[in-house]
Amino acid sequence: MSKFQAPKGVSEYFPPNSNQFEYVRDQLLRTARLAGYNLIELPVFEDTEVFTRGVGESTDVVSKEMYTFEDRGGRSITLRPEGTAGVMRAVIEHNLDRGQLPVKLFYTGPFFRAERPQAGRYRQFYQVGIEAIGYTDPEIDVEVIAVADSAFKALGLTKYKLNITSLGDTESRQAHRKDLMKYIAGLDLDEATSARAQINPLRLFDDKRAEIKELMAKAPLLLDYLNKDSVQHFEAVKNILNDIGIKYQVNPYMVRGLDYYTGTTFEFDHEMLGAQSGIGGGGRYDGLMNSLGGSDVSGIGFGLGVDRILMACQAEGSLPDNLNQIELFIAPISHPAKALAFKLLTQLRIAGISCDMAFGDRALKGAMKAADKSGAKYGLVIGDDEINSGMGQLKLMSSGEIISSSLTPSELIKRLGKNN
């Protein structure tokens, strides 16, 4: 095959689907702005160490899924596999942690992981994320969750659920880990699985295989090892969630794939997607700033998968029709009419009316066909009669009804501008 193909496993969007993608991403961003978050725009590649130290060497993301290469100066560079570590790097680099905190940030863009592609899993995928840095209140934990939840609701989604748990603080986790390791040592596991358990025993809780689930059913749960502070914080989070009416399920088996999480962690799953059903997730990362060389500041955030959320919207049929519908399409009939139409087009656009016209030398029938295809709300015919009268014939495309056959350009602008 001599034709070029996109690299394996990337997601691509072009019309008309790209309008849906744009719509979904805009809704997510809008919800973040509504809650007082501000844009942070970062490079898609970083010093590799930002991720190895930030995300954690033991994670699958770092150990086998990174796009890493050497640049011309011999530096090790990695395409970002997630957003939080880069945000922390920027916050520390620009000294936002010295007197500028707390700060609320949001970001969007492509992320990269070299995995085997699958439904809803791409090597280049899109996320919208927020980070609330320097806040310790349980209310902020809930705010972050609520921003995601209201974004989903704004998109008309209903078939999703929220799982939450708490990973506690370092002290709680260490106590639990000791007992969990002891429990796992007594299990009969295959080599790959027990190797995984050595790196991070919590991962076994998330295994989809029935036999592993059975083995782990009686394992000691981290939730039972939370110390006083951790319990208090988690209880507060749950109470506030109840107060504001967000439904959730405490899932002690939930495990996140990134090492930096502490305390509250959460995940949204959509029930109509395939195996990759997570549409967003996040949590607290109170030690991350410190481990990247910044001051000891806490943070919490989420990452939402735009591609998967789009799929969920499609599955639920919750997206509006006629996204990016233009207001008017002009069908000129003759050559002089074309010149006039283009001039009018320019005026209309200056007036803020979205419009297009039939280009090329098409007969009226062809021009009307183009008007139909454009999905425009109104059609405007300009031919010899209209040139002579200086007025156009406005038509409602959906019904074919001719609204007026004698509109001057300024009347047209007035009319469409108002209806908009």
Next chain:
RNA sequence: GUGGGCGUAGCUCAGCUGGUAGAGCACCCGGUUGUGGUCCGGGAUGUCGCGGGUUCGAGCCCCGUCGCUCACCCCA
């Protein structure tokens, strides 16, 4: 990295126990010299993923290869 499924027209796919290719949608033209979406009539379209083998003959069988896809590990 491991396992399953699939590569036929622009798209979705059919193609019997091997006899050299079809439908729907989309597209173009016409029915309607200045009115689209419905309807009717007509039309164009394929190295059947690629390479090799078996056969008088391969879209179909065999081997290889590339690609896509779903799932596992893991994750948005």
